[in-house]
Amino acid sequence: MTDLLALDDVNVYYGPFHALRGNTLTVGEGEIVSLLGGNASGKSTTMKTILGLIKVKSGTVRFEGEDVTRASTRHRIKAGIASVPEARRVFPQMTVDENLLAGAYTRRDRVGITEDLERMRDYFPRLAERRRQEAGTLSGGEQQMLAFARALMSRPKLICMDEPTMGLSPKLVDQVLDEIVRINKELGVAVLFVEQQAELALSIASRGYVLATGEIVLKGTARELLDNPQIQEAYLGKAKKA
């Protein structure tokens, strides 16, 4: 299988703090991969590293075989990585349409952009209804859809989603997960997403990585991880009584 994205032995530091400890991770084309772990385990840092928002101390990040370790965020977006940031981060005082256009910033094909705008409206009818509304006034679920659509506007091959279900009610969480599967299936986009709730995440991902204090402690297919008795322990940080 060709790896769309490959992190090899990546180390990241925040000052003296060793935030990612030699992590190796791959995402194949059209694959859904989940990144699991507790708070401050390094999930968001991994995402930021992939997007080029944080400098890597050592190791390489490759996208479609190209070494992008030192490439700018902008370059990576152009190359086909898109981001659904943590807590959605839609531009609150811009309309839905303007948010979508911001997602297509790196593209130059006006016709294609207009087409995609139409496509997103078809794809997410709720957004079509609210196209002139300011994004800050949307509900949490709608904002999440907008963040998805905004990411898709760059015609990515890989979407990185940082906790797309955060702060959503269980019903909306279901919807969001369904949406991820739909995007993946219908558009063939690979998805790497961070999720706290292991079982939920593994219900849609084909593979997963479990992070703890900056290190990948477990990896495998969804089935393997679900069956692994360690997962609860590693992920929920079992507090053994000394």
Add this chain to the structure above:
Amino acid sequence: MSDALLQVENLERHFEGLKAVDGISFTVAPGEVVSIIGPNGSGKTTTLNLVTGTIRAHGGSIVLDGTRIDRVDSARIAEHGIARTFQNGRVFATLSVADNIEVGMHSTLRANRPFRELSNFFLLRWIPLLGELFIAIIGTPASRREDKQIKNAVETEIHRFEARLGPRRDDPAYSLSYANRRRTEIARALALKPKLLVLDEPTAGMNQSETAEVLEQLLELKAEGQAILLVEHKLDLVMIVSDRVIVMDGGRIIAEGRPEDVRHDPSVIEAYIGRRRTVGGGDEE
């Protein structure tokens, strides 16, 4: 119910229309350890922020030891006896570990804070402020005695985390590791001698052995009779340390009870651990 240390009733808070905390009620008894669990965004931290006065409630009441505290600021709440830690650890970056803890003792001090009762009154608050200034520059025999007590108390708190904080006592907090910042924060909170200790994910970012260490310390505190309100993701720790567990989802309490009961409550499993779906990309209903 009157014997509750903390009594929260119909607490409400919304952010731009979104109900973060939607009419919840619960109690903490003296010496009791109560944990709040629930998925991210379920309103746990908001609840803690409301109880500690870091943000104001939009409705409901909070009573600590017979006094209503939902209308007063968080400094006053600290003086009433609630100390807290923050989700991502907020230490005073430029102060040393020892000085961080000393600041935590602020509300327990007398001789260093003459006329402190006046602190909340317009204009009159200058009397305690100038008093403090006088003591800082000149000092009184009583304040010098109290300074010694402060020193001892700080040592006691550092001693609680001796192996970790002992060697770093004079280092500025910004130079500490994440875990040590959390320890400093807990020590600072305990220095207040709180009736109720409020901890927001004290083990976030800690590895297993560090988590186990915190668990030990929490159990020690519990044995000392310290009432604790805890938000924590690591369920095993919660199960061991808690007398009672409250489960929140979407700003409401969806279950409450003894740890073992909550653990097996199906609605809890679904909300917190996640509904088990078919594996590997299968969707639907």
Add this chain to the structure above:
Amino acid sequence: MLDTLIAGLLRGNVYALGAVGISLVFGVMNVVNFAQFSFFGLGAMLAWFFITTLGLPFWLALPLVLVVCAALGLIINISVVRPLAKFLPLAAMLSTYAVSQILDNASQIAFTAQFRVFPPVLPNSNLHIGNMRFGTSDLVMLSTTAVVMLVMSLFLKYGKVGRAIRATSQDQEAALQMGIPVGLVQHVSFVIASALGGLAGVFIALYVGVANPASGLNIGLTAFVAATLGGLGSLVGAVIGGFVLGILEAFGIHFFGDTSRQIIIFVILIVVLIARPGGLLGKVPLISTEPLTGTFLGKGRPLRIPRWVWAAAFVVLGIVIPLLRNDYVLITGTQVLIYAIIAAGFTVTAGQAGVLALGQAGPIAIGAYMSAALTMQLHFSFWVALPVAGLCAAIVASILASPIWGVKGHYISIATLGLGITIVAVIQLIVPQGIYNIPVPQWFGTALTTPTAYYLIDFGVLVITLLVMWRIRRSHLGKVISSVGSDEVAALASGVRGRNYKALAFAISAFFAGIGGSLLAHQYTYIDPTIFTMLMSLLVVTIVIMGGVSLPYGAVVGAIILIGAMELLRFTPELRIIVYGLVLILVVRFRPGGILVRNS
């Protein structure tokens, strides 16, 4: 009445243009850009130069001015602001002030400081409605602004880069993640802002009829207040703020006279900030994630200073220098010592409480005038007047500052800046002329008039100041004040009333500022309001930042370098300010924690 309204609109028009520039830059960079001030003066001077000296027609001169200003803006952003803004927005703010000083002085060297009559390129009283007269000039200005605003709003709404500017100012990190070139966006914003500043400068010259390189400061401050009023970062707010301020100011001047101008402006600012801490259209986060001022400064460890250094410093400063009996050195030394006293007292506010107050000239002025009044009117002895002046400065400044302690981040700096300017403006209103013949200190009947005597008095006061500051720093109170500066939310949760301690720290600093003012007054024996400028306030801040913001003894080192160095370059005042600017930029760039603080 209608005349006043028109005057207000014309002034508001200029303020709006300037404020939009300031807000635009703040939105995308989180930097308050004082360099914008200079573009007003520069725009006016350049236009004068192009029209009068080169004989170009107005319609050619105007775009040329815009191009020059835009290019200068780009250079400033690339060389100074952006590199600093990346890690220290507040340092960038201070360095923009230095840049504005450099620009003003460069322009003064190029065009000389005199007022130039601006050519009446357009008729300005050829039209009338009823009995109200106005000119083509006024119409052109208003309609140009209207066109500019329209183009700007279309550009921001529909232009690709315009949308990117909005996206960046709403959420910079998300913008980065969309592949928006944030650096480019910042350059473009800076260029637009600078061009707008130049345009506003040309307009103000057209309106007033004269131009002067230093004329930018007043308009700049007002535009800046307009931007703050509207909510920094909000462009609509900036326009509203500009016109509101222009009209209120015009009516204020109409009723209270021109001298009340600054007072009116800053009173409006402070009232608005109290009512809406984020400005009219701005938003303030519910729980600050990180204290803005606290983290900027004070990270890094103070260098360990061996005991013998203290003794040696005491001997050199207190014994060797007076023994030299070199008047030049001693006179320079008294300046250094007075600033050291003021700055050492200021460390508790700027360093410990984390309030980067930008208006210390206010309490300094109170101390100076109070001391002069006490000795001259009530015949107090200097030795009594000195502490009383300090107390008065502390009390008056505290009363005036009392409403602002709930204001956060940049806004508190801006509020204190306004406070300082207002205090001096009020003094000017009460005592418009300077005060002469302020009595010199007496010691048992002998007048102390020698430089050595002044030097020793100042040295004694400095030693006491340092002792007091050292006691405060080591006390429980000192730690509590530092906790407020580090993290106010956490301090509150520990039972520390942040506002009270910020107020106390400010009062302590104002006390020493007043003492410094009194010392100044009795040594100059002459004072007038032009001494207590914004430059003086920023000098105090810069000294403190140079030495290490929370270190009282650092203030001494900072004063020696800054005041000493500036005095040595006394023979060329213009060069002096340029050096000041460069020193500031270099320090915040390479030693952000201060000279006596190791970088962390």
